[in-house]
Amino acid sequence: MRYVIVGTGAAGATAARTIKRMDRDGEVVIIGDERFFPYNRYLLTEFLSGAVSAAELFHTSEEFFEAMDIRLRKGQAVERVYPNDKTIRFAHNEVMSYDRLLIATGRSPSLGPVLRPYAKLIQRYYTFEDILLIQKRLPEVREVIVSGRGLSALDLIQGMYRVGKKITYITRGQAIDVSTVESHLMGDLDSALAEREINFVHDDRIVAIECVDNRYLVKTFQGKELWGDLVFAWDNYTPNVGCLRNTGIEVKTGILVDLRMRSSAPEVYAAGDCVEIYHPTLKNYWINFGWPNAVEQGRIAGKNMAGDNEEYQIHETTLFNILGKPLEARWWD
Amino acid sequence: MSLLTKRHVIEGLQRAKTNKAQQHRDVLPTWCPGCGHFTPLQGVYEATERLNIHPKNLVLVSGIGCSGRFPFFVKGFGFHSLHGRGIPVATGIKIARPELTVVVAGGDGDGVGIGGGHFPHAARNNIDITYLLLDNSIYGLTKGQVSPTSPFGMISATTPYGNIGYPLNPSTLALTYGATFVARVFSRDRDECTEMVTQAIAHKGFSFVHVLSPCVEFNKFVTYGSIRETIAPLPSDYVPDDHVHAIQYAESASPVYHGVLFKTAKPTYSDHMQTVFEKMKGSPTN
Amino acid sequence: MSETSDALFVAEPERAHLTSTDVLDRKWIDVNIPCKAACPVMTDVPGYIQAILEGDFETAYKINRRDNVFPHSLGRVCNRPCEPACRHGREGLGEPVAICHLKRASADFGYTPLDLEIVPNGKKVCVVGAGPAGLTAANDLAIKGYQVVVLEQYDEPGGMLRYGIPQFRLPYDVVAADVKSITDLGVEIRCNQRIDSEAQIELLKREYDAVILSGGCMLPSSVKLPGMDAHGFYWGLDFMMQANRELLNDIKLNKVVVIGGGFTAVDCTRTSYRLGASEITLAYRRTKDKMSAGEPEIDCMEEEGIEMEFLVSPVEILAKDGKVTGIRLVRNRLEEGKPVAIPGSEFVIECDAVIMAIGQTNEDLPGTKEVPEVNEVPQKDNFFLAGDFRNGSGTVIEACADGRKVARRAHQYLSGIKGYQDVVHIEEIKLDQLPRTREDDFIPLTTMPHIPVSERLAKNREVETGYTRELAQNEARRCYLCHYNFQIDIDRCIYCMACIDAMPVDCIKLAKDIDVGADGSLRYVSAAHWEEAQAITIDNDKCIRCGNCVRACPVDCISISKYTLETVEVE
Amino acid sequence: MKPPSSTSLASPSKPAGGTKAKRRDISVRFCGIAGDGVVTCGRILAGACASLGLDLMVNDIFSAEIRGKGKSTTTVRFSSRIVHSMGDGVEVLVGLAGKESIEEIKDVRPGGCVIYGSSIPGDLPEDDSLAAHVPPNIHGFGVPLRKLANQATGSNQGKNIVAMGALCYLYSLPQEAFIEQLRKNFGRKSSRALEVNIKAFTLGFEYCKEHYPLSFELEVLDTLEPRPLYTGNDALAHGALDWGLKFFAGYPITPATKIMEICAKELPKNGGWTIQVEDEIAAISNVMGAFFAGKRAMTSTAGPGLSLMSEMIGLAVMAEIPAVIVDVQRGGPATGMPTKVEQGDLNIALYGGAGDCPRVVMAPSTVRECYTGIQLALDLAEKYQTPVIFLSDLFLGQRMVTTSIPKRVERDRCTRKKPFPGELGTYERFKITEDGVSPLLIPGEEGGFYTITGLEHTPSGNPNFESNVHSMMTEKRYRKMKAMCVDLPPADVLGDKDALIGIVTWGSTLGSVVEGMELAREQGVKSKVLKSIMINPQHEDSFREFFASSARIIVPEVNYEGQYAALLKSRYGIQPVEMHISAVDPVSPAKIANRIIEVQDELTH
Structure with a gap:
């Protein structure tokens, strides 16, 4: 039995470990498109600010994969899944077969049609490689511009604040837009931002970016012109489902799965930030939220792939510490 | 080039399947894509199929060089010997086992260069072997040095100021050495090449096919294009039975004629051996 | 055999060639020229792109004019079934060629009045409905020598092209240019002539040698929801037609919800934006990749700040004092690819206008239901049905295809010819005649120039400004020329x-x-x-x-x- | 010297928080099928690194095929320190041919990287996929080599240059140095060739910049001067050309052909001539004819050619005709492994031929010695009227290194022992002398006549088969070998002079031995090595002294039977530790070091 896992994040790595524990002789291949050993993405900000060491960031190592007899293929992207042939195709055209497949590709920041043309001017803040590149650039950076929604914006602001940068935050609404955070905590958050002298541009969005003399000029819909040494911007965090396009596997924003983490194609499972899971009491599909949920989904997917039959129980809340404020974030509105 | 409909393509493939030549293949040729040697190779496949020669009775012998690989690509028994030594090896095989079909494939350097001393003797003795001389006028395996058939003035790695020697004409050599079947073909024409190889193998006696087989990798002087400009078929009324006439036509440089230059029936070395054997029959064995 | 209109427009140079009626060669075209095969009228796409590549915009226009009749309009609003089929868009090869934008360029730079010798045959045909199907039929029959009269119920000809599509995508004068090239052939269009009774049709059938009814498909789909009678509720096509007749210019829109995923739905959101709405939401029962609207249009919509909500269906329109106050929606889950409502997942979006743009149905005209299908074309004696009127709501190019099919059928009926046959011409091409190099395969897709977002509030200003000649030729270089x-x-x-x-x-x-x-x-x-x-x-x-x-x-x-x-x- | 310039770094093996040391010693291996342009890659990278002042060594390993299945690799090792050998393992593997490169991955060091083509058309089976074989402790970088090459050149050619661009970015090497090499390589062909290659390079560079922005960094010393690059074959040919060579005859054979090609190009410039003859038999005949006529002449070949020449070498000994025969050794016997290295021709060089057949045998150890050594060979041949067999090898001949060569130019050099005017009139071609060397009159000079022959002869050259004549003449021919010791360089001792472990080796193996000794010294074991270009005859005293000062002798060489060890044992009566390295690739310094340490352990226990 060959289990192939696409994605080395929390869900993928947990699934690999779970499968291997249940099926010692099964062949487990785990594929990731980043060229580093799997790490905890939620600690990147801590790592950037020096609060967390590389050793703490990386939750796996060469020895781990060797000891578990799991074959890791890193730095290699899967381009397409062929559920009828039970094969996957890599970006480098290699075709690999599987008996059971887990898609755990996570999600990543995406740019809409307005920002897309400026992609090369926008610094991404998502992978370990991004962080290393930012570290390289940091000495020449004084001011940064952030435009994006959700908790990740707060996380980024926190990171930039800790390394001592002046921050301008552009948001479409009136206030910082974090729908997952308890509304009574929002006030705390606003004051925390205010204390830190963050330049808040509300009811606005970026419409153009230019690079002038190694600095960036950002133009907004309202006609403002802002300068920064780094620009971070995204429109949404979207599940990475490119490899499933036109495969017949059902995808809304994320991959639609049932409580056993099965997708609509036989022998294809999905878990973590790339899925939308159907919740019978909520009567809707929901996108995963947070590291613990991803770990749990990976564990359930792994168990079911190895022949068990277990249903996923949702972790409803997650605790975050942002700018010194403990925030309880819920999985849904 | 005639226009082809899709129907023609399907019919072409059916023809390829029914003539069964492809089943004489062995390993995938390692020659450069576009190499002229593919054509006589295809010729050997088709000829042995047409002549109904069972692979077990077929021996392919070669020397060194790109052409030296030939035996590996044909189903049958192969002997890849040393540089220029293909013909004597083949002679030994043929004398020991006259019932075998023996084909030697060699290049221009192998045949009229290092092994040039062997070629005349196999020819004059009319050893019943077929010698395919795959002439690309270059040393290909050593990456492009002048060869004995390279034209005057040709620049190569070892003639950086131009070749100041004159080329040999292997067809003429074969005629003067006494070969009893001499033909010349161009790798561009698969049909004719197959026909010539078939006739050569069928011929009793030393048969020689001079294949103009360009090296696409190293020879920038003798190319498909340059040969095309000078080559022409023998006149339709040409009869290949006059030795002097044949030498004249073989020597012609413009045009360079292709087709059967000379063909004559003459007892082979084996025939003479048989005569001696017959004569010795009944003699006391001391 | 004799030549049809196909050969009339474009003179082909003489080269070594043969003709084949072999199914193998005919099928080769379907498999190998995917853009052409995907086009309902089998437009010779590589033919016209090659002409553009060679700088001959006039020939490019003529090929389009011959194959799809409305190059100006289709070059802007065609739903482009050709582009997803394009070989250049296949895995690893890059993006499809911008075939439609090139069509527009052929019209922008290659338009030339047709100079056809038409021999009148003395027969008269009446076409009812001056939409794409009717006008295509009229065009084809006029070329064959018929005297054609088109009857149109509204003020101006063009049908959906004129009334169903907003001006910022398809300006009126563009439609008018295409219509003029048809009337130039001698086709007479009589506007404000509505045919809505069996008696009228009977009269026409006697007066003309043939009658083609192509009345279009204008009635909204028969979905009934509570609250549809409230002020602030619109049917999608109705909304567009009113807007296009400049009847909505004084309307006050603030929050708008548009239901649907097709071109009309997207047009409604963008028209609402131009009419001053500040919060616009598009709600669709399936997922984004299932939307039938084109990707460029969806991108423009997003640029204009319009929000989208997927996997939701309308349940009820909420109204207070006869005015729309919101819409109740239910979430869907996909079961075997079909959206199924999730019980208990309802929610409300507050709004002051709801636009239902979920497709149209045809008018129930007396005496037309009984017309049987004869050789795939609805025909009874000298009476034919064409376009959306018969087939239900479809795309412009499908309507053109149907118009052409009906015109051929009518011609066969009136002239007594046996029928039609496909012939493949196979022409020898020398290597040095190939106009492209391998480097051309790496030219990136030429993006269509747009006016900036900040200038889009002008309701009728066309958003896409068209390729320049240079951009068009650059884009044409990308085409593999699959013929x-x-x-x-x-x-x-x-x-x-x-x-x-x-x-x-x-x-x-x-x-x-x-x-x-x-x-x-x-x-x-x-x-x-x-x-x-x-x-x-x-x-x-x-x-x-x-x-x-x-x-x-x-x-x-x-x-x-x-x-x-x-x-x-x-x- | 300024300290190395230093900026931040991302170490690939430890992704973060690891050591901050920059790479200072890197090996890059390009692997492709013949025709992929593997060699060009090596030349460009080497050229660029040499222009930056780095020390380097390049080694090509070919298959004998031109195209098709055959694989070839080029490895470039460059460093800001001296490079003695190819070392062990590589840092970077560039897989121009994916499938063929798979087996090379085992040589990639942990933390190193593999650059593979990601646009191979068709469905690539897992077994054929280079990427599938990259273990997690090595970085894999997919680059669409074929696609980008197409974009740049319109064909599949140029993958190699795309890969160069990728490498240049990933290792933060200065782009200009590479562009300059492209200019040198392609600028002469046509402006289009240069243009498309620069485009290919830039596409590879930009691709990595976009997709793999995080690059590795290399220590480049600011004060380093650009270095010249030579192969052993280059150095050898130029050594001969600078030292009076006037005639060359040869026959193409891998890996010696290059020497003939250089001579073909250069000799006519100084009134000399090169002829490519029909075979090695003809080649040695021509050389002997030219020397007979008074011109310095040479041929080059490999083992099979030397075998063919054996008969003529016998004639040269017997007829006392000078000849210089360069044997660039490859794997044997017979056709053997034309593109692989082996030191297996020592015995045929020493003993090949009929009868008592003394000849000079030399073996250079470095590229520099190829230059100086061939000059000595020409001098000895001419002065002592003897064939000299000069044993280079494929590794020494074809690898490219940065080295400084002290030019010595004497285009009309002549070491012929001319007859005194008083001898003229009674001239004897094979006159018995104290050193065995007879004065030599050449055709065209006045004073006497003679006929040389392969038959045994009297001092005047007349055939004679009497026992005492044969003894006398044989003794004369051997006496020349003793006499020439006055002209031989002494053997050198390298390493720790007081070490008890002594190493004697020959040919190109010396480089790996020196590096192996350094590795052993890092582990606290001292050793020394005796370096001598002469195999026969030798400075026997310096050898005896070296043996006396060593407790154990190690003799490493790349052949199965220990040919040099056998010579040393019989000549000096020693009992060495023999290392018979069966290698088709460069000798591993680590293996040498291990052996030194083992021997040390044996000594202490």
């Missing part, structure tokens, strides 16, 4: 694999056999081992027409030929 057929002559091949060495993609392989499908399609059975390979073959479906193999072949056994299709009359 070229590259083929190895198996009888002359020496199996040297020079072509395989030179191939840029996985297009040449060793084959052990060719399977011929029942439909005439060819499938090469690849050989796993050298020993079983019978031939080296070019898989034309993967071939990107770069010519590398022809250049590499030492024995010149690879030929290039150009395949063109013509439909001729059989007498």
